[in-house]
Amino acid sequence: MTAPFTGWAFYNRSIPFVGRAKELHFLRETMRTAIEKRSSLTLLMAGAQGSGKTRLLSEFCETLDQHVDAVTIIHTACSEDPEPAYAVIQRLLRQRVYSDPDDSPQVARAKLQEGLSQILKSPQKGEEAAHVIGALIGLPFEDSPYLPQIRDDETQSIEARAKEWLVEVMRQDTERAPILCVIDHLQLASPEVLQLICFLENALQDCPILMIGAYTGSKASRIAAFKPLRALKRAKLIELQPLSDAETARLTQAILTPAQGEIAPVLKAVTANAFGNPLSVEQILQLYIERGAIDPSKDPWILDPKLISASPIASDLQTQIESRLSRLKENERQILDRAAVLGEQFDCQGLEMLRRFEEGVRNPEEYFKWDPQMAQEECLRILENLKHRQILQQKSVSDLKQGCYCFRHQVERQVLSQQIAPARKRSLHMRAALWLKDKADPARLAQHWDLAHCPEQAGLCYQQAGDEAAKQRALPEALAFYQNALARLPEATAPRTRLELFHNQGKIHRILGDLNSAISCFEQMLRLAWILNDRIQGGVALNKLGQIHRTRGEFDLALTQFNRALTLFKAVGDKRGLAACYDDMGRTDLMRGELDSAEERITEGLRLRQALGDKRSEAVSLHHLGILFSSQGNLKSALDTQNKALQIARAQNDERTVTDILQSLGAIAYQKGETEQSVALWEEALQLSRITSERRMQGVLLNNLAEALIALHRADEAERHLAEACTILKDVGDKRALADALRNRSNVHLSRGTYAKALEDAQNALAVAQSADARIQIAQAQCTLGQIYSATLYGELPDRPDRMKKAQTAFQSALELFKSLGLPAEWARAALAEAAFLAEQGRLSEAKTSLEQVQKLCERLSLLDLQKRAERILNAL
Numbered sequence: 001m002t003a004p005f006t007g008w009a010f011y012n013r014s015i016p017f018v019g020r021a022k023e024l025h026f027l028r029e030t031m032r033t034a035i036e037k038r039s040s041l042t043l044l045m046a047g048a049q050g051s052g053k054t055r056l057l058s059e060f061c062e063t064l065d066q067h068v069d070a071v072t073i074i075h076t077a078c079s080e081d082p083e084p085a086y087a088v089i090q091r092l093l094r095q096r097v098y099s100d101p102d103d104s105p106q107v108a109r110a111k112l113q114e115g116l117s118q119i120l121k122s123p124q125k126g127e128e129a130a131h132v133i134g135a136l137i138g139l140p141f142e143d144s145p146y147l148p149q150i151r152d153d154e155t156q157s158i159e160a161r162a163k164e165w166l167v168e169v170m171r172q173d174t175e176r177a178p179i180l181c182v183i184d185h186l187q188l189a190s191p192e193v194l195q196l197i198c199f200l201e202n203a204l205q206d207c208p209i210l211m212i213g214a215y216t217g218s219k220a221s222r223i224a225a226f227k228p229l230r231a232l233k234r235a236k237l238i239e240l241q242p243l244s245d246a247e248t249a250r251l252t253q254a255i256l257t258p259a260q261g262e263i264a265p266v267l268k269a270v271t272a273n274a275f276g277n278p279l280s281v282e283q284i285l286q287l288y289i290e291r292g293a294i295d296p297s298k299d300p301w302i303l304d305p306k307l308i309s310a311s312p313i314a315s316d317l318q319t320q321i322e323s324r325l326s327r328l329k330e331n332e333r334q335i336l337d338r339a340a341v342l343g344e345q346f347d348c349q350g351l352e353m354l355r356r357f358e359e360g361v362r363n364p365e366e367y368f369k370w371d372p373q374m375a376q377e378e379c380l381r382i383l384e385n386l387k388h389r390q391i392l393q394q395k396s397v398s399d400l401k402q403g404c405y406c407f408r409h410q411v412e413r414q415v416l417s418q419q420i421a422p423a424r425k426r427s428l429h430m431r432a433a434l435w436l437k438d439k440a441d442p443a444r445l446a447q448h449w450d451l452a453h454c455p456e457q458a459g460l461c462y463q464q465a466g467d468e469a470a471k472q473r474a475l476p477e478a479l480a481f482y483q484n485a486l487a488r489l490p491e492a493t494a495p496r497t498r499l500e501l502f503h504n505q506g507k508i509h510r511i512l513g514d515l516n517s518a519i520s521c522f523e524q525m526l527r528l529a530w531i532l533n534d535r536i537q538g539g540v541a542l543n544k545l546g547q548i549h550r551t552r553g554e555f556d557l558a559l560t561q562f563n564r565a566l567t568l569f570k571a572v573g574d575k576r577g578l579a580a581c582y583d584d585m586g587r588t589d590l591m592r593g594e595l596d597s598a599e600e601r602i603t604e605g606l607r608l609r610q611a612l613g614d615k616r617s618e619a620v621s622l623h624h625l626g627i628l629f630s631s632q633g634n635l636k637s638a639l640d641t642q643n644k645a646l647q648i649a650r651a652q653n654d655e656r657t658v659t660d661i662l663q664s665l666g667a668i669a670y671q672k673g674e675t676e677q678s679v680a681l682w683e684e685a686l687q688l689s690r691i692t693s694e695r696r697m698q699g700v701l702l703n704n705l706a707e708a709l710i711a712l713h714r715a716d717e718a719e720r721h722l723a724e725a726c727t728i729l730k731d732v733g734d735k736r737a738l739a740d741a742l743r744n745r746s747n748v749h750l751s752r753g754t755y756a757k758a759l760e761d762a763q764n765a766l767a768v769a770q771s772a773d774a775r776i777q778i779a780q781a782q783c784t785l786g787q788i789y790s791a792t793l794y795g796e797l798p799d800r801p802d803r804m805k806k807a808q809t810a811f812q813s814a815l816e817l818f819k820s821l822g823l824p825a826e827w828a829r830a831a832l833a834e835a836a837f838l839a840e841q842g843r844l845s846e847a848k849t850s851l852e853q854v855q856k857l858c859e860r861l862s863l864l865d866l867q868k869r870a871e872r873i874l875n876a877l
Contacts, residue, residue, distance in 0.1 A: 008055060010282065010390065011289075011296045016254045017059045019247035020052060023238060027060045028067050030236075031210050035068060035178045040204040042197070044186075045214040047240030049411050050279025050317060053214040054184055056240070061182065072096070072173065075182035078189045080410055081343040082443035085192040085469065085477040088183060089166075090137035096173075109139050119173050129165040136162035136474070159474065160690035163196065167203045178208035186215035192477060201234065242276025251281055259294065259301035265308045266294075273313045273320075279409060283320040284313050286390055290327050321415045324391075334358075335382050336391070339405070340416040341428040343444070345395060347404040348379045350435060355379075357431045426452050433457070442468065443481070450488075459488030463501060475508050475693060482508075491528075499528040499537060506544060513695035513732035515548050522548070539568035539577045543584060550588050551696065553735035553772025558588050576617075579608035583621050590628055591736065593775045593821035599628055616657070619648040623661050630668055633824040633861040639668055659688040659697055663704065670708055671825055673865020679708045696737070699728035703741040706748075715748050722748065735772035739765045743777075743784050750788055758788050776826070779817035783830040786810035790837040807837055828857050828866055836873060848874065 008015045027043070034041045047053045054077075061073050076091040084090075094101070097115025099108045112134060117126025131144040136159060173179060183189065183197075197211060243251065252270045256263050266288065274280035288294045293307035314320050325333065338354040339346045352375055383405055386392045391412060392405045407413040417425070433448035446461035466481030482505045489497055506521030522544045529538035546561035562585045569577035586601030606621035622645035629638035642665050649657040666681035682705045689697040702725035709718035722745045729738040742765035749758035762784045769777035789807035811834035818827040831854050838847035851870045858867035 008058065010255050010285070011388075013255075013258060015251075017055065018251040018254060019243045020056050020059075020240070023056060023240065024060060026238070027056075027212075028064070031064065031068055031071070031178075031180060034210045035071075035208045038206060038208045040201055040207050040209040040211070042201050042235040043210070043212045043238060044235055045212060045238045045240065046217050047214070048242075048277065049216050050277045050409070051240045051242070052278045053216075053240060055278065057182055057184065057212065057214060061180070064180065068178075070177045071180050072177045073180045073182070075180075075184070077184035078186060078193075079344055080185075080188055080413075081345075082441070082447050084138045084441065084443070085190040085474045086137040086196075088189060088193050089196065090139060092181065092183075093133070093137065105139060109134060109141060112139060116169055119169055119176075121172070129169060132165050133162050133169075159192075159693060161687075163199055163203075166196075167200065170200070170204055170209065171207055174204075174207045174209060178210075180210050180212070182212045182214070184214045186213040187217060189213075190477065192474060243278065244276065245271050248274055248276055248281060251278060252285070255281070255285060256294075256301070258296075258299065259303050261303035262305055263303060265305060266303065269308070269313055273315045275315065277317060279411070280317050280320060282390070283317065283324060287311070287313065287320065287324055290324060290389070317411065318415060321412055322419075325412075325415065325419075332382055332386060335379070336386065336416055337420050337424075338428060339392075339407070340413045340420070341425065342432055344410075344413075345404045345406050348376055348383070350432070351379055351383075352376065353435050354428055354431055358428075430454060441465070446484070455488035456490070456494065459485045459494070460497070462488065463497065466501075466504065470504065470508065475512060479505060479508050495528050495532055499525050499532070499534075502528070503537075503540070503544075510544075510548065511693050511695070513728065515552065515733045519545060519548055535568040535572050536574050536577060539565040539574065539581075542568070543577070543580055546584060546588075550584070550591065552733045553774050555588055555592050555773055559585060562588070575608050575612055576614065579605045579612065579614075579617065579621075581605075582608065583617075583624060586628075587624050590624065590631065591774065591776075593631075593823065595628060595631060595822050599625075602628060615648055616652045616654050619645045619652065619654065619657050619661075622648070623657060623664060626661075627664055630664065630671070630825075631823055633857075633863075635668055635671060635825075635862050639665075642668065655688055655692050656694065659685045659692065659694065662688070663697070663701060666704060666708075670704075670711075671863060673863070673868070675708050675711050675865075679705060679712070682708065695728050696732045696734050699725045699732065699734065699741070700737045702728070703737060703744060706741070707744045710744065710747050710751065713751075715751055718744070719748050735768050736774040736777050739769035739772070739774060739777040739781060742768060743781050746784055746788065750784075750791060755788060755791065759785075762788055775817060775821060776823065779814045779821070779823075779826065779830070782810045782817070783814035783833055786814065786830075786837065787833050790833075790840065804841065811837060824857055825861055825863060828854050828861070828863060832866060832870055832873075835870070839873065839876075 008017075030041055030043060033039070045053055045056075057075070061075065064071055064073065074092045074095050076088055076095065078088050091101070093112060094103070094108055097111045099111040099115075103111065109130070113127055113130035115126075116129045116133075117123045120126050120129060131141045134141055135144070170179060183193075186194075197213065200209075201211065248271045249267045252267050253263065256266065266285075270281055270284050274284060285294065288308060288311060289296055291307060291311050293304050293311050295302040295304075314323060325336070328336070334355070335351055338351050341354070342350050355375070383392060383394075387394060387405070390408055393408045395404050395406055420428070429448045430452035433445055433452060433454075436445055436448065442461045442465035446458045446465060449455075449458035449461060462481045462485035466478045466485060469475075469478035469481055482501050486498060486501050486505075489501070491498055502521045502525040506518045506525065509515070509518035509521060522541045526538055526541035526545070529535070529541055542561045542565035546558045546565065549555075549558035549561060562581050566578065566581040566585075569581060582601045583605030586598045586603075586605060589595070589598035589601060602621060602624050606618065606625060609617040609621055622641055626638045626641035626645060629635070629641060642661055646658065646661045646665070649661060662681050662685035666678040666685065669675075669681060670678035682701050686698065686701040686705065689701060702721045706718040706721040706725065709715070709721065722741055725741045726738065726745070729741055742761045746758045746761035746765060749755070749761060762781060766778065766781035766785065769775075769781050786807045786809075789803045789810060811830065814830045815827060815834065818824075818830055831850050835847045835850040835854065838844075838850065851874045854870045855867055855874070858864070858870065
């Protein structure tokens, strides 16, 4: 499947491919290698502007079928104009499923779903893949059952799941034929696209795929310009060198094939001044034509040796282009200036709008000469002439949904833009922004307003672009847009808009795990709320700050912020804010092990939310109440409450709360000894957390899964999960969960008999828990330390008595703390571990007494797995 590149012609005569034989051979051999080894390979092609990158790729694609069997070829180029982050990926996928660029969104969505269904060989999978990927690339299915609208945008991110579907689609597609994927002008790609390239290279290593990215610049420039591409592990770099003098002469001679007369002076001049750059060759020959030294209107072309000798040629590309542009007529130059302002694509309607604006300002009499038909015809005539002169080329479709034109080479547009007087450029960009208001995306409008020196209008457009990116779950892109908006909207005239921007930025930073940046944003939000005397928004900011401090284990500071928020909400009678505060304070008490206070506050928050009829928040409070029941050892009530919360959350399409509840249900299953069930629940929750980009929850779930896998004697899998969990939890600053992960990693080492590493991780877990005043985690770490010390009792080590003493102290500290916290299930686990230690010491009477207590408690709490373990030890005694 091949879509043609731009035609390679000069005055309607094809330009043959000259030079680059070595590079072309290398591309073909790399494609063969990818096919034969069924391996994904990546090439980055660098070259100066006009060096022939696109032409080389065109020749490679157009002749590939002569060298290998059927290959699926998809290719596109990044745009110089602002566009959504994944617009390049949308163009590639639309090309793959035979969707024309001018198809309506409705038709494009239908073709995407049909095409993916064929590739995946399943209508159901194709539908889900199309809906998820479509939401990422800007083709959203509004009524999708897979991506329901969720009121809390904070949790909306499908990037991870969309990437998984892209991998599945490409993997399945390679079963039919190998894939060649080409992206030109990669220097204009968004960071998201560059990161996606790295992700695909890693995820599709065993698939016959060749990905090629071509960009303007040198190999060295890649390091600075393409930081995300540093993750590419196996990419090869190709740098296009200038053509040799002989190749430059051959290219010139090939273009001048229809000419008669002595061409040696032309060959000499071109070779001397083009410096091996194919675009310079074209520009120099065009200059000769415009100066009359070459006449292409005759067949054969006529060369004038005298004019050739008398026509000096500049030796750099920009000066050559400037020389050509200086020979344009006034009306031609005016149209090109306006075209350069409008963007990468333009049409007569836009050009005419700018003409009327400029000429109407200069000459009001033009109002009375209004003849739309004549103006349209004149514009088209000039555009066709510029097309004939090799400056413009016509495109069949555009984002404006009309036939349009573009510059043959973007460097010509850049030179034109540089030469427009600053005041005129500002004025033209302002008019372009006004005209494109309902025709272009907000990011493109923002660029026009920026260039018009209208920062406030640009800021509002960047805010709109950020909101749209957030809805499409492109969170890094949304952050960048919000930052641009803040840089342009002054506090003096837009304090409320800035408050909203800081709020949105803070939510995204928190989702992505950058808690320091989130705190900074919410503090700015709080400051602006104070200036505006907006107590509701001030309470929201304080509440968000409290949640972050709670995540970090800074419980006293968290409660301080919640109390401040509570004061503000009470002052204005905001019941929704009061409910949130009570629930958050109860959750904090729960984390500290203060269960009575936690129950009182969570219940009050639940009462207020039920009175408000806020179903989504009701599910959150029920979830927290279920956690409280689990902590008290009341697993039946916990299970009933969590299932009720899950039913409400699913009905509200609240993916974040569903994830939290699945995590808690997995914990209940684990406590009941249903380890396989806990793994299934946590894996489902992990998948959802990747969809919503909740990094902290990903770390928690990976840790939980590791703990279950340890119990299932799958230590290697557990260790891999724990490595990722520790990295995430350190990044997001969740000390409680990090202490859990370190303790579980200690248990992995303990299961392998590597006691030194086990002891180190357990001690670190205790230190982290103590720094966060996380008493539950402190007790758990002490219990693990007791198990490590007691596991090393056997042998002839000289410090045996000391280790026995340390083990006894650690177990007793854990048991006392669990008892004081009112956590019977945790106490039972610690008591069981201590009983095993007592039995090993020969203190059988004490061990039996403890085991009998554990048995009775486990029977009451329905902790069947612990009960069976206690029975086995008793029977052995």
